[in-house]
Structures are given as C-alpha cells and as structure tokens.
Amino acid sequence: MSEATLDGRGRLTLPKEVRERYGDHYRIVQLHDGIKLIPIEDDPLDALRSEFADVEKTAEELRADAREGALEGAGR
Numbered sequence: 062m063s064e065a066t067l068d069g070r071g072r073l074t075l076p077k078e079v080r081e082r083y084g085d086h087y088r089i090v091q092l093h094d095g096i097k098l099i100p101i102e103d104d105p106l107d108a109l110r111s112e113f114a115d116v117e118k119t120a121e122e123l124r125a126d127a128r129e130g131a132l133e134g135a136g137r
Contacts, residue, residue, distance in 0.1 A: 063079065084102070086102075086103070088101055
C-alpha cells in the first residue's frame with residue numbers, strides 16, 4: 062500500500078509503480094466510505110478482446126446458456 066497527497070491545486074500524483082502497473086487513465090468511483098480508482102484501458106475494446114480470446118461460444122450461445130441457467134435457478 063502506498064500514499065499520495067493532493068497538491069495545492071487539488072492534483073493527485075500516483076506513485077510510479079502504480080502508474081506503470083495500471084496506466085494513466087482512471088475512473089473515480091465515490092463510495093460511502095471513500096473513493097476507488099478503476100483503471101481504464103487505452104483501448105477498452107482491445108482489452109475485452111484479449112480477455113475473452115479463449116471463449117469459443119458465440120454471443121447467442123452464451124446468452125442461451127445464461128437464460129437456461131437462470132430458468133433452472135428459478136425452479137423451472
């Protein structure tokens with residue numbers, strides 16, 4: 062865990078290790094007890110493609126499987 066302090070103009074500088082690991086773009090989420098920084102990929106579509114590169118089913122097949130699972134879970 063590391064610390065960061067706002068400067069006089071309200072800017073926050075993240076430690077170099079954090080920037081190198083997560084990048085330079087973040088979404089700020091306000092929580093009831095603080096804030097959370099969520100890294101945003103430079104190209105979100107490329108990030109999704111690489112995340113799901115090993116998925117062999119089509120979107121329709123995945124949707125049908127999810128629907129079937131939901132129906133079974135509902136006691137169909």
